[in-house]
Amino acid sequence: NPEARFKQQAGEHAASLVQSGMVVGLGTGSTAIFATRKIAVRLQTGDLQGIVAIATSRATDDTARALGIPMLADDIPREIDITIDGADEVDPAMDLIKGGGGALLREKIVAEASRLEVIVVDEGKLSPRLGTHWPLPVEVLEFGWRSQVRFLESLGAAVTPRPGNGGLFRTDQGNLILDSRFGPINNPLELAGKLEARAGIIGHGLFIGIASDLVVAGNDGIRHLQR
Ligand code: DER
Numbered sequence: 001n002p003e004a005r006f007k008q009q010a011g012e013h014a015a016s017l018v019q020s021g022m023v024v025g026l027g028t029g030s031t032a033i034f035a036t037r038k039i040a041v042r043l044q045t046g047d048l049q050g051i052v053a054i055a056t057s058r059a060t061d062d063t064a065r066a067l068g069i070p071m072l073a074d075d076i077p078r079e080i081d082i083t084i085d086g087a088d089e090v091d092p093a094m095d096l097i098k099g100g101g102g103a104l105l106r107e108k109i110v111a112e113a114s115r116l117e118v119i120v121v122d123e124g125k126l127s128p129r130l131g132t133h134w135p136l137p138v139e140v141l142e143f144g145w146r147s148q149v150r151f152l153e154s155l156g157a158a159v160t161p162r163p164g165n166g167g168l169f170r171t172d173q174g175n176l177i178l179d180s181r182f183g184p185i186n187n188p189l190e191l192a193g194k195l196e197a198r199a200g201i202i203g204h205g206l207f208i209g210i211a212s213d214l215v216v217a218g219n220d221g222i223r224h225l226q227r
Pocket of ligand 1: 029030
């Protein structure tokens with residue numbers, strides 16, 4: 001389908017930005033996986049040498065190891081040169097909603113430790129304002145999670161605890177995700193501040209001022225935009 005083709009084009013274009021010797025952050029989701037696969041191929045053909053990677057989720061770590069990509073220890077002992085990751089929604093300021101895949105906390109940790117954060121999307125992810133199309137994923141400690149539901153509702157969201165096999169979805173950290181539908185968010189920075197001030201909220205999917213590059217693939221080809 002066209003969307004998968006665009007995801008592949010965006011992911012593989014971003015993989016071409018990786019240079020030998022780099023420390024590479026590997027994103028999570030169906031677009032970033034194309035970058036990970038392309039990096040593995042480049043290593044196999046010798047086009048790319050001497051890289052080491054850090055994954056943004058256990059799932060990505062498993063896939064990368066299976067593809068033979070050398071992996072860095074989880075404490076991120078070296079600066080990350082480039083991270084390639086997806087997004088659920090991108091606004092004109094290149095700010096993002098992420099977390100559709102549930103990896104938002106490790107994704108943000110890796111992103112904030114990266115010199116370049118390259119976001120890869122199909123054109124369907126572009127949005128005039130964050131929240132227009134996607135709920136905002138909020139990662140919360142299980143302890144007191146229903147009080148977080150009430151808190152998010154008090155901020156104007158319709159809140160759905162994300163379901164998982166056999167009950168509620170668990171992140172790699174064992175926390176829960178509250179998908180919070182705010183609708184178009186007028187001031188993402190202000191909302192992010194309110195979320196970060198709340199005890200028990202461990203992470204959220206607003207990535208503001210974090211992406212350095214955006215690779216968008218669509219009907220009119222591939223565009224690489226820089227912040
Ligand atoms: O969880 C995330 O933030 C992922 O990057 C993600 O939601 C993007 O997903 P997709 O590339 O599978 O659409």
